[in-house]
Amino acid sequence: MVGPGRQERSWIRGAQAGSVSDLEALFREHWPRAHRAAYLVVQDGAAAEDIAQEAFLAAMRNLDRFDRRRPFGPWLHRIVVNRAIDWARARALRRETSAVEGTDEFDTGDLGTFSSGVAAGLASLSPEHRAVIVLRYLLDYTPGEIADLLDLPRGTVNSRLRRGLDRLEAILDRERA
Amino acid sequence: MSGDGDLRRALQQIQAPDEIDAQRRGWSLARAAFEAREPLSWERRHRGTLLAAAAAVVLLAAAISPPGRALVGSVRDAVTDENVTTQPALTSLPASGRLLVNSKTGPWIVQADGSKRRLGAWWEGAWSPNAEFVVVTRQREVAALDPEGNTRWSIGRSGIVRGARWSSEVNPRDTRIAYLNGRALRVVGGNGQEDRELRRRVGISAPAWRPGEFELAFSTVDGRIEVVDAETGRTVWRTVPGEIPKQLVWSEDGERLLALGDESLRVLAANGRKLFSLRLAVGPSGVVFVRDSHRFVMVRYSPATGRSDLELLQAEVDPGEARFLYSAPGEFGSLAISPNGNWLLVGWVNADQWLFLRLTAARVQAVSNISQQFGVSTEGKPIAKAFPTSVSWCCPASP
Numbered sequence: 318m319v320g321p322g323r324q325e326r327s328w329i330r331g332a333q334a335g336s337v338s339d340l341e342a343l344f345r346e347h348w349p350r351a352h353r354a355a356y357l358v359v360q361d362g363a364a365a366e367d368i369a370q371e372a373f374l375a376a377m378r379n380l381d382r383f384d385r386r387r388p389f390g391p392w393l394h395r396i397v398v399n400r401a402i403d404w405a406r407a408r409a410l411r412r413e414t415s416a417v418e419g420t421d422e423f424d425t426g427d428l429g430t431f432s433s434g435v436a437a438g439l440a441s442l443s444p445e446h447r448a449v450i451v452l453r454y455l456l457d458y459t460p461g462e463i464a465d466l467l468d469l470p471r472g473t474v475n476s477r478l479r480r481g482l483d484r485l486e487a488i489l490d491r492e493r494a
Numbered sequence: 495m496s497g498d499g500d501l502r503r504a505l506q507q508i509q510a511p512d513e514i515d516a517q518r519r520g521w522s523l524a525r526a527a528f529e530a531r532e533p534l535s536w537e538r539r540h541r542g543t544l545l546a547a548a549a550a551v552v553l554l555a556a557a558i559s560p561p562g563r564a565l566v567g568s569v570r571d572a573v574t575d576e577n578v579t580t581q582p583a584l585t586s587l588p589a590s591g592r593l594l595v596n597s598k599t600g601p602w603i604v605q606a607d608g609s610k611r612r613l614g615a616w617w618e619g620a621w622s623p624n625a626e627f628v629v630v631t632r633q634r635e636v637a638a639l640d641p642e643g644n645t646r647w648s649i650g651r652s653g654i655v656r657g658a659r660w661s662s663e664v665n666p667r668d669t670r671i672a673y674l675n676g677r678a679l680r681v682v683g684g685n686g687q688e689d690r691e692l693r694r695r696v697g698i699s700a701p702a703w704r705p706g707e708f709e710l711a712f713s714t715v716d717g718r719i720e721v722v723d724a725e726t727g728r729t730v731w732r733t734v735p736g737e738i739p740k741q742l743v744w745s746e747d748g749e750r751l752l753a754l755g756d757e758s759l760r761v762l763a764a765n766g767r768k769l770f771s772l773r774l775a776v777g778p779s780g781v782v783f784v785r786d787s788h789r790f791v792m793v794r795y796s797p798a799t800g801r802s803d804l805e806l807l808q809a810e811v812d813p814g815e816a817r818f819l820y821s822a823p824g825e826f827g828s829l830a831i832s833p834n835g836n837w838l839l840v841g842w843v844n845a846d847q848w849l850f851l852r853l854t855a856a857r858v859q860a861v862s863n864i865s866q867q868f869g870v871s872t873e874g875k876p877i878a879k880a881f882p883t884s885v886s887w888c889c890p891a892s893p
Contacts, residue, residue, distance in 0.1 A: 332528070337525060337528065337529070340524070340525070340528050341521065341525070344520070344521055344524055345517075345521075348517050348520055348521070349513070349517065352510055352513065352516060352517065352520070353508070353509070353510055353513075355510075356508075356510035357505065357508060362510055362511035362512060362516075364773060365510050365516075366510070366512075366516045366519070366520065367758075367771060367772075367773050368773065369516070369520060370519075370520050370523055370524075371772070371773070373520060373523075373524045374523065374524065374527050374770075374812070374813070375815075377524055377527045377528045378527065378812075378814070378815045379815075380528075400773075403775060403796075403798065404773055404775075406775075406797065406798065407757070407774075407775040407776045407777075407797055408757075408776070434504075435501065435504040435505065435508070436504075436508050439508075450501075450505075451505070454498065454501045454502050454505050455502070455505040455506070457502075482501075485501070
């Protein structure tokens with residue numbers, strides 16, 4: 318993973334020194350993608366917000382100990398995506414034992430056809446497969462970096478990517494037909 | 495796939511609901527947490543390495559300990575297996591006070607010397623404010639018993655009665671009891687008089703009296719938490735809908751309320767404002783407040799590892815970093831804090847043990863064969879699956 322840019326290092330240094338404005342800059346830089354990544358994995362708006370909030374709170378609590386030479390994004394995304402996977406797994410487990418809840422699905426009302434298809438395809442994947450797709454194509458991590466973030470062998474990441482993409486493609490083909 | 499670029503663009507277009515407001519709320523929370531934190535000094539910052547090493551030692555000790563002795567204690571305290579003692583039966587409590595234990599065989603009272611008495615074939619019991627009486631329920635009946643099990647009064651109802659809770663003594667000898675009659679919430683005086691309906695359709699969780707007040711927290715059928723003045727029936731406040739809680743717990747000063755559901759914990763201030771919420775993995779969970787404090791202990795179960803953890807958090811805007819108290823494979827059930835606040839009782843279902851954790855030092859007393867001790871009927875026959883469902887430890891000294 319590449320190191321942080323000068324601007325980000327400056328924000329982190331400022332936030333560690335107590336600057337709210339530097340913290341806010343850091344937050345605004347990273348919140349949108351962290352929140353969206355959580356949403357794409359859990360497919361539940363309230364849960365995604367909670368997960369992003371908890372991740373930022375964890376970051377705030379540990380900011381003083383953060384090594385400024387490291388990039389902030391991967392540190393945050395590791396927390397977000399792992400929590401999102403845990404949450405989605407727990408929900409799946411609950412569905413197995415209870416028929417109380419309905420299915421949360423992406424709201425695809427305002428999206429183009431291709432995005433709607435991707436949303437539908439993502440919803441059909443397991444949380445683990447969604448996570449690698451999101452890390453690769455929304456957050457732009459390489460498979461090696463994803464392996465580090467999720468503590469997985471690189472081969473597992475590659476196979477999940479391949480399987481996830483195949484599944485998405487099949488669904489998109491069906492929608493086009 | 496039409497190409498990586500297309501997929502990237504498609505993912506960018508999928509927005510989370512309410513993104514802008516979510517960011518505003520997130521920033522508000524992050525800023526509050528940031529402003530509430532205490533920046534580390536240079537010396538404290540460099541202590542991290544030592545703490546990490548200490549934590550690794552503790553975790554290693556936990557990993558190599560026999561089942562039931564995996565103590566992942568606070569880093570501040572040195573923890574070894576020598577800190578865990580195990581008894582085959584409950585012979586005494588580690589602190590003063592009495593336990594009210596609810597098991598399949600009915601409510602039991604356990605004295606500090608370990609002697610115990612079953613109160614009869616009731617489904618559930620709860621202490622009166624000074625442990626002079628116990629309110630009990632079964633089928634369509636609610637009753638008050640003395641600690642010997644003698645009935646002081648009893649009321650028959652039309653629906654299934656459960657969730658009876660006794661208020662604190664707001665005026666001298668003036669108390670109320672709230673209970674659920676089917677889906678209705680009812681209140682009766684501590685003397686069994688003036689029984690009346692307070693709300694017609696409520697959620698399944700037992701109501702919770704705000705300490706020092708005749709104000710009652712309960713859940714609605716759509717998952718709101720509502721606090722009602724039990725004397726007037728006036729709604730004091732009500733939250734927005736959410737997950738229906740299975741447990742409502744007030745802090746001793748009545749300034750904080752925890753609403754624990756299957757998948758979330760909501761932490762509320764006394765005026766109903768949400769301080770924060772946590773998502774939980776599905777599985778056994780529970781909460782209990784530490785005495786004279788807004789700190790609380792929570793059971794967190796991990797389906798991935800099959801372990802339960804005990805964590806200490808604080809019911810403030812910033813929950814603080816969870817302090818990891820204890821971890822063990824399987825499920826933790828009931829939680830109770832001793833009247834002096836020094837001991838935490840944890841029901842460890844899989845090991846059929848009660849663990850008494852000393853909160854002020856790294857020490858654990860384990861008591862085995864709990865089901866057997868609370869699973870014998872009056873005829874002396876063993877009853878299966880009798881591990882206690884709840885325990886309360888009475889009573890803290892009056893202020």
